[in-house]
Amino acid sequence: MTYPALVRAFANNDTLPIPVDAVLRWIRENTPHIDIRLYPVARHKKAFRGAYRRLGVPVGMYTHDFEIVNQVLYGEDLPPEWKRLVIVKEILHVFDSHQVNTPDAVRKLIPAVITPELRTASPFAPVIDDFLGTYRAMAVLLPRRARRRLKQAIDADKRTSTEIADYAQLPDYYVDIWLDVADEVEDQLCGTSLVVRE
Amino acid sequence: MREMEQLIALLFPTEGPKLEDLKFFQGENPVKVEEFCEEAHAAFVQVDSGRTPPAADFPEQLRRVSVEKFLADV
Helix, strand or coil, X not given: CCHHHHHHHHHCCXXXXXXXXXHHHHHHHHCCCCCEEEEEECCCCCCEEEEEEEEEEECCCCCCCEEEEEEEEEECCCCHHHHHHHHHHHHHHHHCCXXXXXXXXXXXXXXXXXXXXXXXXXXXXXXXXXXXXXXXXXXXXCCHHHHHHHHHHHHCCCCCHHHHHHHHCCCHHHHHHHHHHHHHHHHHHHCCCCCCCC | CHHHHHHHHHHCCCCCCEEEEEEEEECCXXXXXXXXXXXXXXXXXXXXXXXXXXXXXXXXCCCCEEHHHHHHCC
16 A cells, blocks of 8 residues: 555544554555564764665575565654654655665765755755655644644634644644645645545 | 765675665754764664664553544633
């Protein structure tokens, strides 16, 4: 199954926060990516919040078969709401259409990751997956049905985005943006239309 | 750039696991490429050395509440 199927599976959820394990369980049950390993890592310069590495591990000396291992690294010092977003963003890279799997691609990826925005006219394609990945994760962790109800409450001055971020256990910065742009970009992220009970 | 080549050597060993994909979530601090590579290298060493044991799950103590209840509790 694909990323749009994941978004659809959570779209009608109106009880928050969405547990990270619920997302991991869906991926294990609905994709070939069963082996998912989470690693809290020490950071000193806070150069990155998280990382995703997919490995093909040889299963024997005399075959060309590989087992797929998905590793998600996240800063052990991150606040809980950031750990949640980072883990889900990183594991959603199982759905990416552009892979970084050569030394030259790594040499291109890293300068692009540390650039704050997609500044060039034709950025390195896998960096687009990195940039959009956060919003792909927000579409799952703050799903459509709940999000629309919460946006109404903000528009009516009944709740603030900070209160909603605390409720959904997500970073305030991304909740604020996601509530503003989600209706316009969610279908584009999915490449399809979602059907949601209202 | 020594740090980049050190990271690449770790990511592409001559034998063993093959890298299929690599992505990052940008950090809080502005850094140079060398600093980024140094920290990424240190993180993957923690993983590959077994110093950081993997977990299959992310247990959380969440107080899950419906949106309606959250909005009613003003």
